[in-house]
Structures are given as C-alpha cells and as structure tokens.
Amino acid sequence: MTGILGASASSSSAGSSSAPVHGKFVHVVFFWLKNPDDQAERKQFENNLNNFISGIDYIRSSHVGTAAGTNRTVVDNSYTYCLIVSFDNKDDHDAYQEHALHQKFVTDSEALWERVQVYDSIVV
Amino acid sequence: MTGILGASASSSSAGSSSAPVHGKFVHVVFFWLKNPDDQAERKQFENNLNNFISGIDYIRSSHVGTAAGTNRTVVDNSYTYCLIVSFDNKDDHDAYQEHALHQKFVTDSEALWERVQVYDSIVV
Numbered sequence: 001m002t003g004i005l006g007a008s009a010s011s012s013s014a015g016s017s018s019a020p021v022h023g024k025f026v027h028v029v030f031f032w033l034k035n036p037d038d039q040a041e042r043k044q045f046e047n048n049l050n051n052f053i054s055g056i057d058y059i060r061s062s063h064v065g066t067a068a069g070t071n072r073t074v075v076d077n078s079y080t081y082c083l084i085v086s087f088d089n090k091d092d093h094d095a096y097q098e099h100a101l102h103q104k105f106v107t108d109s110e111a112l113w114e115r116v117q118v119y120d121s122i123v124v
Numbered sequence: 125m126t127g128i129l130g131a132s133a134s135s136s137s138a139g140s141s142s143a144p145v146h147g148k149f150v151h152v153v154f155f156w157l158k159n160p161d162d163q164a165e166r167k168q169f170e171n172n173l174n175n176f177i178s179g180i181d182y183i184r185s186s187h188v189g190t191a192a193g194t195n196r197t198v199v200d201n202s203y204t205y206c207l208i209v210s211f212d213n214k215d216d217h218d219a220y221q222e223h224a225l226h227q228k229f230v231t232d233s234e235a236l237w238e239r240v241q242v243y244d245s246i247v248v
Contacts, residue, residue: 067243074240077244090194116198119191120194121187121191124190
C-alpha cells in the first residue's frame with residue numbers, strides 16, 4: 001500500500017519531484033532532552049533512535065531531525081529531536097509501539113529526555 | 125537530492141518497504157479550527173490545503189491528516205488537521221513560505237483556524 005494523498009507532480013521549473021509521505025498513518029514525536037548541550041548524550045540518543053528504527057519493518061518512511069532554527073512566532077524551536085515515522089495503517093503503528101526494539105529504545109533512552117510530545121495523524 | 129537518513133530496508137516478514145522521508149527539511153503544521161465539527165468548514169479547509177500543496181514544486185513529499193485518535197498520555201489529539209511537507213533544504217522551505225499559492229492559502233483559510241503550531245526539523 002502506498003500513500004494516498006499528497007502533492008501531485010506538476011510541471012516544475014525546479015525539477016523537484018513530489019510524492020505523498022508513504023503510508024496513511026504518520027507518528028510525529030518531539031523529544032526534549034534533559035541536557036541538550038551535552039554532545040555525548042545527543043550522540044547516544046541519535047544512535048539509539050537510528051538503531052531501533054532501522055530494525056522495524058512496519059516503518060514505511062522515517063525522518064530524524066533537530067530544530068531547524070526557523071524563527072517565526074508560530075514555530076516551536078525548543079525541542080531537541082524530532083522523529084517522524086509513517087505506517088500503512090493504525091494496526092502497524094500499534095504493532096510498532098509493542099515491538100521489542102521500540103520498547104528497548106524507550107528503556108535505553110528515557111533517562112535522557114525530560115519531555116516527549118506525540119502527534120498521530122491519519123490521512124483524510 | 126533525496127533524503128539522507130531513515131530506516132534502511134531489512135529482511136521483512138511484513139513485506140513493507142522503508143525509506144527516508146524525501147528531503148532534509150520537514151515542516152510540520154498543526155491547525156486547530158474554530159469550528160472543528162462544522163463539516164462544510166472542514167471540507168473547505170481540506171480543499172484549500174490540497175489545492176495549494178499540489179501547485180508548489182518545492183514540496184518533495186506531503187501528508188494531510190487529522191488526529192488519529194490514539195489515546196496515550198503523551199499524545200496530543202486536540203488538533204483538527206496536520207500538514208507535513210518536506211523540502212530538499214531550508215532555502216526551498218523559505219521559498220515555499222513566500223510562494224503566492226501559500227500566501228493565498230493563508231489568506232483564504234486563516235479565518236477558519238484559531239491556532240497554528242509549527243515545528244520545523246532538519247535531518248541530523
């Protein structure tokens with residue numbers, strides 16, 4: 001199953017190609033680390049993130065990033081890391097939540113964060 | 125340019141394929157409509173969203189969704205719509221912000237929302 005809704009390709013002067021994010025269900029997570037200036041803790045957290053998402057087959061697409069530093073009043077730049085993972089459907093998301101690698105990520109990483117904020121979105 | 129970081133394909137019993145979200149820069153927007161139960165206003169807003177993103181070539185991938193109804197303490201389900209668009213880089217995002225179709229979307233739609241929350245994330 002591929003994504004349903006998105007920007008259709010149109011004639012492009014920029015030459016970019018546009019496509020839906022794969023999967024109908026998108027899971028967006030923001031992490032605020034306790035020590036966002038500690039480079040060793042950042043590296044550990046990044047490794048933990050990258051290691052676990054690479055092992056979970058339910059994930060259709062992923063993004064691991066950090067605040068981009070855009071400065072507008074509507075933008076929250078206070079978080080340390082952003083994880084976006086998409087799934088074909090809610091069942092796959094639910095299986096991801098229970099997956100041993102995801103559970104291990106939480107166990108290995110939860111001491112590093114002080115806050116987690118999640119938004120789950122399903123294609124309209 | 126394609127995405128850099130993501131879940132690598134691994135042997136899969138589920139048969140899913142995993143890939144990075146296209147582009148290094150991801151722009152995540154949550155909208156709280158003034159009248160989230162008004163079906164006409166919802167439809168108008170969805171149309172406005174879909175019409176404008178389909179015309180902007182800078183967008184590499186997109187998702188338009190609504191709260192998935194996952195009920196966990198860390199999940200914010202209060203928003204009405206989620207827009208995720210990704211770009212190759214910050215310059216393309218900045219051009220998107222200034223794009224006439226994006227400006228028209230804001231003009232046509234801002235009366236419908238009471239709150240907008242943005243998170244911009246760049247691949248680490």
